[in-house]
Amino acid sequence: xxxxxxxxxxxxxxxxxxxxxxxxxxxxxxxxxxxxxxxxxxxxxxxxxxxxxxxxxxxxxxxxxxxxxxxxxxxxxxxxxxxxxxxxxxxxxxxxxxxxxxxxxxxxxxxxxxxxxxxxxxxxxxxxxxxxxxxxxxxxxxxxxxxxxxxxxxxxxxxxxxxxxxxxxxxxxxxxxxxxxxxxxxxxxxxxxxxxxxxxxxxxxxxxxxxxxxxxxxxxxxxxxxxxxxxxxxxxxxxxxxxxxxxxxx
Amino acid sequence: xxxxxxxxxxxxxxxxxxxxxxxxxxxxxxxxxxxxxxxxxxxxxxxxxxxxxxxxxxxxxxxxxxxxxxxxxxxxxxxxxxxxxxxxxxxxxxxxxxxxxxxxxxxxxxxxxxxxxxxxxxxxxxxxxxxxxxxxxxxxxxxxxxxxxxxxxxxxxxxxxxxxxxxxxxxxxxxxxxxxxxxxxxxxxxxxxxxxxxxxxxxxxxxxxxxxxxxxxxxxxxxxxxxxxxxxxxxxxxxxxxxxxxxxxxxxxxxxxxxxxxxxxxxxxxxxxxxxxxxxxxxxxxxxxxxxxxxxxxxxxxxxxxxxxxxxxxxxxxxxxxx
Numbered sequence: 419x420x421x422x423x424x425x426x427x428x429x430x431x432x433x434x435x436x437x438x439x440x441x442x443x444x445x446x447x448x449x450x451x452x453x454x455x456x457x458x459x460x461x462x463x464x465x466x467x468x469x470x471x472x473x474x475x476x477x478x479x480x481x482x483x484x485x486x487x488x489x490x491x492x493x494x495x496x497x498x499x500x501x502x503x504x505x506x507x508x509x510x511x512x513x514x515x516x517x518x519x520x521x522x523x524x525x526x527x528x529x530x531x532x533x534x535x536x537x538x539x540x541x542x543x544x545x546x547x548x549x550x551x552x553x554x555x556x557x558x559x560x561x562x563x564x565x566x567x568x569x570x571x572x573x574x575x576x577x578x579x580x581x582x583x584x585x586x587x588x589x590x591x592x593x594x595x596x597x598x599x600x601x602x603x604x605x606x607x608x609x610x611x612x613x614x615x616x617x618x619x620x621x622x623x624x625x626x627x628x629x630x631x632x633x634x635x636x637x638x639x640x641x642x643x644x645x646x647x648x649x650x651x652x653x654x655x656x657x658x659x660x661x662x663x664x665x666x667x668x
Numbered sequence: 669x670x671x672x673x674x675x676x677x678x679x680x681x682x683x684x685x686x687x688x689x690x691x692x693x694x695x696x697x698x699x700x701x702x703x704x705x706x707x708x709x710x711x712x713x714x715x716x717x718x719x720x721x722x723x724x725x726x727x728x729x730x731x732x733x734x735x736x737x738x739x740x741x742x743x744x745x746x747x748x749x750x751x752x753x754x755x756x757x758x759x760x761x762x763x764x765x766x767x768x769x770x771x772x773x774x775x776x777x778x779x780x781x782x783x784x785x786x787x788x789x790x791x792x793x794x795x796x797x798x799x800x801x802x803x804x805x806x807x808x809x810x811x812x813x814x815x816x817x818x819x820x821x822x823x824x825x826x827x828x829x830x831x832x833x834x835x836x837x838x839x840x841x842x843x844x845x846x847x848x849x850x851x852x853x854x855x856x857x858x859x860x861x862x863x864x865x866x867x868x869x870x871x872x873x874x875x876x877x878x879x880x881x882x883x884x885x886x887x888x889x890x891x892x893x894x895x896x897x898x899x900x901x902x903x904x905x906x907x908x909x910x911x912x913x914x915x916x917x918x919x920x921x922x923x924x925x926x927x928x929x930x931x932x933x934x935x936x937x938x939x940x941x942x943x944x945x946x947x948x949x950x951x952x953x954x955x956x957x958x959x960x961x962x963x964x965x966x967x968x969x970x971x972x973x974x975x976x977x978x979x980x981x982x983x984x985x986x987x988x989x990x991x
Contacts, residue, residue, distance in 0.1 A: 470876065490878045506876040508869035510936040519866050520877035522859045529857050556676075 419482050420445045421613060422467070422498070422582055427476035429462050436462040438637040439476070444582055449604065449614045451628030453621060453653065455661060459637040460617050461503065464584050467615070468500040469493035494521075497581030501588055505571045507559050514539035514555035517574045542573045546603060565596025572603045582613040589623055601627055621657070625650035635660045683930025684942035686985040690928070690978045691949045694956070701960040713836050715955050717906060720844035721899045722947035725918060726925040727851035728892035730943045731861070733926055735888055736868040736935035737792040741781060742896045742922070744803035746915030749774045750900030751807055754816040754910030763826040770897045777803065778893020782886030800919075807912050816910040831905045840902055845944075852940040864888060868935030924971065925950040928978045930985075949974065 420443035429437045437459040444450050454460050465471040467478070469490040477484050480496045493500075500506075507516050514535050523531040523538075539555035546569050559567055568588055575583045585604070589597040604627045607614050618624045624631070625645070631653060633641040640660055678685060699706040725742060732739045749770040756766035777799070784795045821827055832839045855861035863884045866874045875881050896915070904910045929946025931938035953974060954967050 468876075490876070494878065500876070502873075502876055504873065504876075506870075506873040508866045508873055508936065510869045511865060515862060515866070519862075519874070520879045522862060524859055528859050529853070530859055530862060532857065556680075 421481060423479040423482070424463075424467065425477050425479070427463065427466055427473045427478075429466060429471055429474050431462075435637050437466065437473075440634070440637075440639050442632055442639070444613050444615060446581070446613055447608065447611045448630060449608055449616055449628045451624035451631045452615055452617045452634065453624060453631060453657065454634035454640070455657065456619075457636070458634040460634055461586060462637075463634070464500065464586055464615060464617060467493065467498060468584060469498075494578065497579065498584065499575035499578055499580035499582070500584040501568070501571045501575055501586065503586040503590065505567055507567055507571060509560045509567075510558060512556045512558060513543060513553070513562075513570050516559055516570050517542065517577060519574075521578065538577065542577055543570070546573045546576070546606070547599070548573075563596060564592045565599040568592065568596070568600050569603065572600075572607075576607070576610075580612060582615065583607055584615045584617075586617045587619065588616075589618060589620065597623065621653050622650050625653065633657060633660070681939070681941060682985060683939045683982065684945060686982055687928060687930045687939075687942040687945040687949070687978070690974075690981055691945050691952075694949060694952065694974065698952075698956045698960060705959050706956075709836075711955060711959060713838065715952055716838045716841040719948065719951040720838075720840040721902055721918070722922060722925055722951045723844040723944055724847055724895050724899050724902070725892075725922045726929065726943045726947040727848060727940055728888070728895045729922055729926050730851075730929075730931050730938045730940055731855065731864050731888045732792075732892055733931055733933070734855075734868045734935055734938035735864045735885055736871065737785060737885060737888075739781065739792065739796045739889065739892055740919060741777070741796040741799035741803065742892055743915035743917070743919045744800045744807070745774055745777045745893055745896035746900040746903065746918065747807050747912070748777065748803045748900075749897035750904045750910050750914040751811065751816075751912075753897075753901050754818055754904055757818055757821050758816055763821050763824050767826070767901055770901050771894055774893040774895070774897025774900070775890050776893070777896070778890040779886065781893070782889035785889070786882035786885050804916070811912045813912055815912065817908070818904060818910065819908050822905065822908045827905050831902060840906075848940060848944045851943075855938070855940045860884065860887065865936055865938075868937075870936075921950050921971070922947075924975050928975055930982050932982075949978070 422444040424440065424442045427437055427440045428435065440459070440463055442463070452460050452464070462471060466473045469488055469492055472488070478488050479485070485492060485496065508519060517539050518535050523534050525531045536555045543553060543555065548566055548569050553562070553566070559570060562570065572583070588600045592600065604614060604616065616624055616628055628645065630644045631642065631648065632639065633653070633656065641656055695706070705711050729739060729742070752773045753766045753770040756769050757763050761769070781796055781799060784790045785792045830840065863874070863879050866879055867881050867884060871881055900914060903914050925946035926943055927933065927946070928949050929939060929942035929944070931942060950971070953970055957967050957970050958964060
């Protein structure tokens with residue numbers, strides 16, 4: 419049974435059908451590469467899975483059970499963590515504040531246990547390989563490189579015991595070395611037996627790390643296959659044919 | 669280890685230390701120019717009578733500005749809360765309950781501002797400016813320009829606890845210091861302060877991380893509404909009279925105190941310790957200028973000079989980094 423199952427999800431923005439009747443499943447330990455051109459509906463789909471957008475129709479099931487009220491706290495409580503395209507960081511704040519933002523370790527009367535947060539952040543940033551001596555829990559995110567910022571974003575997802583980490587374009591605007599760091603994070607997610615939905619424009623990036631591919635086109639599911647059934651070149655060809663309208667989405 | 673800790677504290681409080689340096693220079697200038705006055709406690713006792721009103725308004729305004737918003741309506745909220753306090757106290761309501769009523773009015777005004785800004789999505793600059801006129805207009809219509817004398821309340825225990833004196837030291841200054849400590853804890857150690865900073869830093873990210881943006885901002889407006897009510901009651905008790913102009917004149921000075929204290933304009937970061945120092949700086953200028961022998965006509969010039977110099981100092985203090 420898949421851990422996450424979305425059935426017939428649809429979302430309209432005004433008169434535009436951003437996502438229309440999409441089914442997607444993710445099993446434990448699986449990395450799903452979600453592909454598609456600009457405007458294919460990838461970000462809207464993961465926005466619904468992350469609880470930011472309320473689907474107009476369709477349902478979301480966790481371990482086969484439908485979840486009625488689906489929002490950000492519910493998605494998180496179910497083990498779905500999202501590393502957003504904009505990384506959802508507050509750059510002037512410390513690494514520690516960013517990791518615990520919205521889910522602070524609270525003590526009496528809502529006061530935050532800063533000492534514990536600092537300790538946990540220290541362990542976490544070393545764990546994910548931010549080993550520079552200049553980086554500490556109190557370091558402002560503004561001083562970090564793009565890859566390191568993505569690392570903080572991923573560390574946050576790992577700390578809160580995610581079952582599925584959704585990564586929306588995590589390598590956009592990153593250098594080769596920094597992108598490689600992000601791929602290391604994803605491999606780590608897999609090693610720990612967690613699942614991942616990896617969204618990228620770069621098919622080679624996606625092919626490297628994914629077990630299965632879901633291709634979207636104009637809000638619909640266009641194509642799905644496993645890594646064994648395809649190559650990066652075949653995926654590119656298929657997407658080019660979709661763009662030219664030679665094949666249609668379902 | 670101790671040295672490292674000291675340099676860490678210095679780095680974390682760079683803005684406040686900068687503001688303190690500036691206040692120290694200002695005080696030094698006053699002492700050099702008029703040592704007979706500024707080396708004696710009397711002048712400070714006079715400053716401490718009204719300084720708490722600056723402090724209690726500057727601290728919550730830091731929360732608002734750090735959240736990326738502004739409040740221009742607090743002078744009229746001070747006025748309307750003071751009016752409600754004076755009306756109820758004069759009609760026989762015990763002062764403590766009149767104070768609770770004033771707090772209720774302040775909180776309601778803050779809640780209304782919060783709703784305008786977060787639910788109706790109005791610009792805080794324009795909507796609070798409108799509220800400032802609206803509430804002041806309401807006071808003018810209701811009072812027809814007449815004040816309310818409250819000399820009988822001045823001798824009550826309630827008034828003594830709020831604005832009495834220990835020896836010659838005004839009690840309200842002790843309340844102001846205690847309030848600053850409370851504000852500092854709320855801003856730096858409490859989830860409310862953290863959420864305010866995150867929202868001002870990046871509202872979308874905060875929302876994506878599950879922070880309740882609208883609720884937190886509204887709470888900040890309720891907070892400044894409550895503080896305005898306390899300021900209004902203080903002002904009325906100090907003067908033993910409610911004037912329809914109560915609160916007028918604080919707007920620009922309190923805003924200046926926030927920025928002189930080292931809180932930048934762009935949101936996300938700020939300093940409560942700096943706000944206290946900024947309030948002390950602004951609260952001392954008028955008395956200082958007159959005490960060194962200049963006429964009151966010089967006050968505004970010095971306000972401007974000190975604001976511009978201190979902001980330039982903060983810019984220099986921040987160095988090449990953005991903050």
